[in-house]
Amino acid sequence: MADDxxxxxxxxxxxxxxxxxxxxxxxxxxxxxxxxxxNDTVEQLDDLDEALETHDYPTTTDDLIEAYGDYEIETQDGWESLDEVLGPTDNQTYVSADDVRSRILGRIRR
Known part of the structure; x- marks a missing residue:
């Protein structure tokens, strides 16, 4: 058909x-x-952002709280520790730093 x-x-x-x-x-x-x-996520997570980038994945909520529970995160109500932000949630598995960031941001922007 393509001949003509x-x-x-x-x-x-x-x-x-x-x-x-x-x-x-x-x-x-x-x-x-x-x-x-x-981009403002880096500011909200401050030093935690760099720590999350170098952390080994997969990891769990409990592992993150144990390693970084004292890190401060800027929330709508001021600064809270990672333990305060993720502590009340179920222990779940994260496959990347972006996965953790998404969970944290979902918790602090509610």
Missing amino acids: KQGQDKQADDEERRQQEREVEEARTRADEAEPIR
Whole structure:
């Protein structure tokens, strides 16, 4: 079919349509992704942010509290220790520093 001008045009149009469909699907997939961590997170977590980056993963809430429980985090109500922020939650497993940051931010922005 691509041997004539009409066939080539149709093939090009089909490819363009498929590309647009892929872009729409990618946008839909990204809509389900968590928002990236904002730059002011480093300020809120202060020294804890660097400690989380160098920590070994996977890790648990209990491990983090044991290692960094005294680190201070800026919350809406002032400064609280990591122990105060994560202590009341269930012990869960984190696979990365971003995973921990997301959990902490979810707790302090409620």
